[in-house]
Amino acid sequence: MKRLVLWISLIVLVCAGIASAQGGVKKKRPPGYEYGNVTINNFSANAGLAPVVFQHWSHRSRFTCRVCHVDIGFAMKAGATRVRAADNMKGYYCGTCHNGSMQFNKEKVFEACSKVSSSVDQKRCNKCHFVGDTGKREEEFYKFADDLPKERFGNGIDWEKAEEEGLVKPVDFIKGVSVKRPPLPVQKDFALAAKVEGMPEIIFSHKKHTVWNGCEVCHPEIFIGIKKGSTKYSMIEIFEGKYCGVCHDKVAFPQMGCQRCHTKPVS
Amino acid sequence: MPYQARIIGILLLGLAGGVLPASAEFFNLAPQPPAAKYGNILIDRLATKSGVKPVAFSHWLHRQKYTCRVCHSELEFNMKTSTTEITESANLAGRYCGACHNGKIAFGQDRCITCHNGEIGHGEEKFAKLLLRPLVRTEYGDGIDWVASLRNGAVAPQSFLKSQAKEPPFGRELSLEAEWVKFPPAVFPHKAHTDWLACSNCHPDIFNIKKKTTRHFSMPLILKGEFCGVCHVTVAFPMNDCKRCHPAMTPDSVKR
Numbered sequence: 248m249k250r251l252v253l254w255i256s257l258i259v260l261v262c263a264g265i266a267s268a269q270g271g272v273k274k275k276r277p278p279g280y281e282y283g284n285v286t287i288n289n290f291s292a293n294a295g296l297a298p299v300v301f302q303h304w305s306h307r308s309r310f311t312c313r314v315c316h317v318d319i320g321f322a323m324k325a326g327a328t329r330v331r332a333a334d335n336m337k338g339y340y341c342g343t344c345h346n347g348s349m350q351f352n353k354e355k356v357f358e359a360c361s362k363v364s365s366s367v368d369q370k371r372c373n374k375c376h377f378v379g380d381t382g383k384r385e386e387e388f389y390k391f392a393d394d395l396p397k398e399r400f401g402n403g404i405d406w407e408k409a410e411e412e413g414l415v416k417p418v419d420f421i422k423g424v425s426v427k428r429p430p431l432p433v434q435k436d437f438a439l440a441a442k443v444e445g446m447p448e449i450i451f452s453h454k455k456h457t458v459w460n461g462c463e464v465c466h467p468e469i470f471i472g473i474k475k476g477s478t479k480y481s482m483i484e485i486f487e488g489k490y491c492g493v494c495h496d497k498v499a500f501p502q503m504g505c506q507r508c509h510t511k512p513v514s
Numbered sequence: 515m516p517y518q519a520r521i522i523g524i525l526l527l528g529l530a531g532g533v534l535p536a537s538a539e540f541f542n543l544a545p546q547p548p549a550a551k552y553g554n555i556l557i558d559r560l561a562t563k564s565g566v567k568p569v570a571f572s573h574w575l576h577r578q579k580y581t582c583r584v585c586h587s588e589l590e591f592n593m594k595t596s597t598t599e600i601t602e603s604a605n606l607a608g609r610y611c612g613a614c615h616n617g618k619i620a621f622g623q624d625r626c627i628t629c630h631n632g633e634i635g636h637g638e639e640k641f642a643k644l645l646l647r648p649l650v651r652t653e654y655g656d657g658i659d660w661v662a663s664l665r666n667g668a669v670a671p672q673s674f675l676k677s678q679a680k681e682p683p684f685g686r687e688l689s690l691e692a693e694w695v696k697f698p699p700a701v702f703p704h705k706a707h708t709d710w711l712a713c714s715n716c717h718p719d720i721f722n723i724k725k726k727t728t729r730h731f732s733m734p735l736i737l738k739g740e741f742c743g744v745c746h747v748t749v750a751f752p753m754n755d756c757k758r759c760h761p762a763m764t765p766d767s768v769k770r
Contacts, residue, residue, distance in 0.1 A: 270729050271740030273593040274719045389607065399588050399677050400714075443723075447682045483727065486718040503587075503714030509682040 279403040280304075280388035281381075283498040285325040291376055294332070300377035302384070303498045304402050308391060309351060311417040312494075313461040318424045319343050323464075323493055332360035341375070343424055351418075400501045407455055417459065433457060438511050442481065448511035469493055543737070543747075543754055550641040552656040553749040554634050559596040567632030573749045574656045575637060577710075578644065581671045582745075587712040588675055589613050593744055613675060654755040661706045671710075681712055688725065693732055698762030720744055 277284070283303030291298045306315065315321045319340060322328045328340065335342035336359070344351075347358030359375070361368060373379065388402075395414055398405040409415045419425070439449040456465070469490060470478045478490070485492040486502065496502050546552065553573030561568045576585070585591045589610060592598045598610065605612035605623055614620040621628060641656075649669070650662035663669045685705040692699055707716070720741060722728045728741070736743040737753065746753055756763045 271720055271731065271735055272744055273715075275592060275597060276590060278590070278599060397676060399679060400590075443684075445684050445686055482723055483718075486723070502718070503712070504679065505713045506680050506682050 276400075278385075279392065279401070280385045282401045282403075282501075283307075287326050287330070289326055289329045290331060296372065296376040297378045299375045301375070302388075304388060304391070304404070307406065307417060307459075307498075308415050309418060310421075311419045311461075312459045312498075313464055314419060314421055314425065317461065317463045318421060318426075332362075335359040336361065343421065398500060398504070400504050401499075406459075406500075410458055419461075428461070431462065437475070441509060447506075447509040449508045450510045451508075464494075543752070546655070546752060546754065549655070549657040550638045551635050552752075554636075555595045555748075556632065556634055557596050557600070559598075559600070561630060566626070567630045569629045570631055570633050570636040571629070572637055574644065574658065575640060577660065577671060578669050579671055580675070581673050581710045582715065582749075583673060583681075583710065583712045584671075584675050586715055588677060593715075652751065652755065652758075654758075655751045659751075661709065664709055681708065684708060684713070692760065696767050698760050698767065700759040701761055702759075 276282075285301045285303065286298050287301060288298035316323060320328075321340065330340045334340050335345065338346055341359045344356050345359035347355070349356045357371060357374060360372075364372065377384075392402065392404050396405040396408040396412070397403060406415070410417065434453040436450055436452040436454070439451055441448055466473055472478070480490040484490060485495070488496065491508075492502065500507060547554075555571050555573070556568040557571055558568035586593060590598070591610065600610045602623075604610050605615065608616060611629075612623065616622055617624075645657075647668055648666075650659040650666065651657055652659045660669070664671065685703075685708070687704065688702040690700040690702055717723050721731070731741050735741060737747075739747055742759075743753070751758060753759075760767075
């Protein structure tokens with residue numbers, strides 16, 4: 248009898264689980280100052296520290312995506328790099344810049360991880376192993392963002408325009424990790440047909456992407472090879488976080504801004 | 515073992531009630547509020563806790579001047595009451611309500627009790643005034659056919675506040691098969707929706723973009739406030755108005 252009760256409760260629980268697996272409601276979107284934030288918690292909790300809350304906006308206001316995701320070697324998936332304090336102290340990953348000696352805009356970049364921690368250090372630890380006042384981070388964000396061109400979604404910043412107008416000047420070269428690359432001729436913008444009749448075609452601009460990404464962020468892994476048409480993908484896969492969705496929805500402007508890609512007037 | 519038997523009984527009842535739609539009461543929708551209160555909400559995320567009255571917000575008042583898109587896409591208001599992190603400082607910085615309520619576009623934030631009054635029926639006299647306009651009327655919800663009223667120009671809500679981003683035009687009308695025999699299909703006009711909404715209000719969170727790939731899309735869940743029910747029990751015309759989606763519906767269709 249006891250076993251029967253157990254089985255029935257199990258079946259009921261499973262059924263209830265299926266019934267309550269909801270999909271048909273809106274997801275909550277992060278506020279502008281949290282869009283693109285990545286919480287990294289591979290080793291932090293075990294070391295008795297708060298997880299690292301990494302702010303993309305603050306880094307991309309200074310550096311291109313390429314510098315971290317190609318030259319320094321950060322994976323594109325949150326937490327997949329498995330950065331250890333020891334790596335940072337040796338000058339890898341975060342420690343490439345956060346080494347206590349690098350300067351940015353004549354200001355010293357604070358040093359990442361250390362072996363011993365004093366009360367002075369604690370304050371420094373908390374900068375990344377984030378505890379406490381999100382209000383201050385929010386304030387810092389809006390102080391930066393308020394003067395930049397606006398977009399509707401994501402951070403609420405039109406990064407593309409901000410870069411074009413020289414309001415942000417992302418650095419694309421870090422001595423010691425970056426290599427001098429021969430300049431490639433930038434391809435002209437081209438149109439990609441939408442699969443649904445009546446949807447405007449997509450205008451893809453290499454130029455807008457290479458400013459931030461060079462070639463290597465997308466080719467050859469995400470978009471196989473370099474020949475147009477050799478990678479087959481659909482909007483549904485993009486929504487699932489593949490292809491364009493690797494960046495767009497996570498850090499780059501989210502996919503809900505349809506018209507930013509589907510721009511070609513329907514003829 | 516009466517105790518265990520009782521547990522099984524309760525669990526079985528739970529199974530029937532939770533998983534299968536209770537068909538007898540299936541269409542007994544909640545009673546509708548009076549027209550002047552339809553779509554009104556009380557926003558109380560922090561208000562009561564902070565010692566002020568909840569904010570009375572009226573959808574019919576705002577949608578005369580702005581489409582749903584402006585607040586729910588551009589200004590990033592969530593679709594669920596009291597979940598948006600509206601704060602006094604955010605409003606004062608020109609976000610959320612403060613995007614308009616700044617003393618320039620709409621009244622400023624010095625008039626506290628105009629919003630913080632805790633009365634869901636606040637501003638009823640304005641509703642009477644609204645009805646004097648040449649609006650197309652219906653019998654449901656707030657009694658106004660907003661889609662038709664927008665088309666005939668009786669209301670001309672603004673689609674964008676700051677950004678002038680153009681949404682891609684897409685007007686395809688879909689015919690959606692009903693789940694049950696005898697039920698006529700639902701007609702879904704994209705145009706009536708895109709007049710008010712951005713693509714992203716519905717896609718891809720609520721509906722996938724490919725027909726028949728939206729999982730669990732069914733009437734019981736719609737009636738519970740998912741899918742179409744995200745708007746069509748709260749603000750957009752309520753589902754008592756069966757024929758507006760299922761135009762070929764007759765009293766015969768619901769006879770079991």
